[in-house]
Structure formats: C-alpha cells, structure tokens
Amino acid sequence: EVQLVESGGGSVPPGGSLKLSCLLVSSTERMRIMAWFRQALGKEREWVASIHTDDGSTYYADPVKRRFTIAQDKPQNMWYLQMNTVVPADAGQYFCAGTRSFTHGALLGVAREFGTWGQGTRVSVSS
Numbered sequence: 001e002v003q004l005v006e007s008g009g010g011s012v013p014p015g016g017s018l019k020l021s022c023l024l025v026s027s028t029e030r031m032r033i034m035a036w037f038r039q040a041l042g043k044e045r046e047w048v049a050s051i052h053t054d055d056g057s058t059y060y061a062d063p064v065k066r067r068f069t070i071a072q073d074k075p076q077n078m079w080y081l082q083m084n085t086v087v088p089a090d091a092g093q094y095f096c097a098g099t100r101s102f103t104h105g106a107l108l109g110v111a112r113e114f115g116t117w118g119q120g121t122r123v124s125v126s127s
Contacts (some may be wrong), residue, residue, distance in 0.1 A: 009121030022096030024077040031098035040092035073120025
C-alpha cells in the first residue's frame with residue numbers, strides 16, 4: 001500500500017513562512033512526479049507546484065512563483081513545500097500528490113494525472 005502523509009500545517013501570519021512536509025510511505029513505489037495542491041474553503045482544488053523526481057526540475061503556479069519552493073529528499077522519501085511571504089489567499093488545505101508516470105500534464109498540475117494523494121494539512125493565515 002502506498003501512502004502520502006503530510007505534516008507541518010498550522011497558523012502563520014501574513015508575510016511569514018511555513019514549511020510543509022510529505023512522506024511517501026511505501027517500500028517499493030517510485031513516484032516520477034510529486035506535487036502540492038491546495039483547496040481553500042468553498043473553492044476548487046488548485047495546483048501549487050510540481051517536481052520531477054528524476055532530475056529535480058520544478059514547476060510553479062503563477063500565484064506562488066518566487067514565494068514557494070518545492071524540494072525533495074529522495075533517500076528519505078520526503079518532499080517539502082517551503083512557503084515564504086505568505087498572503088491570506090494562501091490559506092487552505094494542502095495536499096501532497098504523486099504519480100508513477102511521467103506526463104507533461106502532471107508537471108503542469110493536472111490533478112487527474114496523479115493517482116496517489118495524501119489526506120492534507122491545513123494552513124491558516126492570520127495575524
């Protein structure tokens with residue numbers, strides 16, 4: 001069984017920073033692309049960032065470019081989302097997702113390309 005377990009959510013003030021973590025719990029699965037998505041209350045899920053696990057190339061949605069960084073520690077089966085200069089619009093449930101297939105759609109955040117999802121971790125933004 002493959003599991004993705006997110007952690008690190010919490011409350012952060014506007015302008016602050018937060019680091020989310022995602023652990024891949026699996027003895028055999030190898031994900032080709034990992035991504036972060038988020039969903040604010042009453043809104044649809046949106047893509048945040050992706051990373052190609054083979055070469056470490058990263059891709060970001062426009063609202064988070066130059067503020068968020070997706071990173072990986074492959075030996076530890078960990079992926080991260082460093083959130084800097086947080087704004088109220090960044091609040092929501094953050095989900096880690098992975099796919100065993102390499103697709104350009106996954107690199108660019110097409111949700112249906114991802115077959116494995118975590119339960120999410122909540123981020124709130126308040127002063």
